[in-house]
Amino acid sequence: MTLIILIISTTLFVIILLSLIIYTLHYCLDEEISTNSINNENKLPNNLKVNYNDYRKILISFEDFNKLTQFEKLTYLLSIAYCKINDIKLIENKITLINITSESLLIRDRGINAFYFQEYYDQINTIVSKLQQLEEEEEDINETTSLIKDTLLDDFNNNSIYKLLKRFNYWEIIPKIPPFIIEDLIEINFKSKLGDSIYSTILNLPIPTFNRKNNIIYFECKLLEFNELNNLLSIGLVSDINYPNYQLPGILPYSFAIESTGNLRLTNKINNNLQNNEIEMIVLPKLNEGDIIGLGYRSISGSIFLTHNGKLIYEIIKNFKFNLYPCIGIKSINGSVTNTTKINVNLGQLGFVYIEGNVKKLGFCENNNDGIIGAPPIYNKLIENGKEILLDKGDEIPPNYNYNRDESFFNIIGTSSEKPVRNTTPVSDPPSYNEESNTKNKKSKKKHKKKHKNKNKTLFK
Secondary structure (H helix, E strand, O other): OHHHHHHHHHHHHHHHHHHHHHHHHHHHHHHHHHOHHHHHHHOOOHHHOOOHHHHOOOOOOHHHHHHOOHHHHHHHHHHHHHHHHOOOOOOEOOOOOOOOOHHHHHHHHHHHHHOOEOOOOOOHHHHHHHHHHHHHHHHHHOHHHHHOOOOHHHHHHOOOHHHHHHHOOHHHHOOOOOOEEEEOOOEEEEOOOOOOOEEEEEEOOOOOOOOOOOOEEEEEEEEEEOOOOOEEEEEEEEOOOOOOOOOOOOOOOOEEEEEOOOEEEEOOOHHHHHOOOOOOOEOOOOOOOOOEEEEEEEOOOOEEEEEEOOEEEEEEEOOOOEOOEEEEEEEEOOOOOOOOEEEEEEOOOOOOOOHHHHHOOOOOOOOOOOOOOOOOOOOOOOEEOOEEHHHHOHHHOOOOOOOOOOHHHHHHHOOOOOOOOOOOOOOOOOOOOOHHHHHHHHHHHHHHHHHHHHHHHHHHO
């Protein structure tokens, strides 16, 4: 009897001890997750750190604010609202060779087909609803706000973003029909629209940095249809999967983008975006229909590099070792004209125009890029004298980029000690997207090899 009681008590003690250990581990893990964003931000170099509070309040004067159009006011206020209700969410890269996650399993099973750009959905009402709740709680804490007059100037001075949004009828800029559609997962078709508008879309998964032999990941965007006179295109990388689809990449914290004007945007402050006194960083000539922009990411060094029509330009930024999502946005700059913009994104399912991307297999799935994702871009659509425009520009590529920049520019992008490096890859034609021509080339190569082999046999006889 005594033995049985001893066994039972020992068993209970072991169970209680294990429960305490599990609870302690779970608690520590939760604490680590809750402080993850703070710790991760501390891992950034000083030249990349952002004071998030600067984005959570109105930064321009009331006089400058009144000069904006209603659409510009609303976009500006909504961007502040996004920053006000969101905390910094920097998720550190996983670059281990073996890392089993839901994302890795999805990519393993579906390959390149696991990636797609998100369809448009209404983020504005959701953000405004959260903002209303937040500001009402702040008013309850600060009783003096109830004594202040409810005027436009008062709302501005008191940073009452929700009240200002209501004053300018924020719901009017919410589109009645989807402003863009995603075709074949990775082809973005921005529909024509009258009036001012800004829309963007984000890839569903971050750039895959784990379970890879190569630490470089690369993708290209082909401008199939684009009118540079009526639209401003922005191609970039953002660190938040919930980055607002009513703002271009490169504007809000921890986002980086190249615009169709050739201007580089690296986490520009909102007020700088609205005023003409900002310092432009023109690194490319203006983009035209048929151009190809490429962005690559080196996970070990945390650097982002830019290519244009297959030529490496230089590193945009370095030491940013956190999750990044490809993001593409468009802004209407001539609302009286209707037009469409179509962008085809190559994640590695087809050959890159950037030759090194093919040699080193820099696609999103490395050796698992097989499968049909999207229709091949029609590279022979714009033919002049029997030549494809991009190939016809061969003598002009790369264009004469302006590299004579002051040292402050390189300090901003984190490459103060390095000058832009031109690509040393030998000049060659971009890979053909025409399957028939590829098949003919393969057959001719096989025929040539067979003929050469038979010739060798004759010689040896």
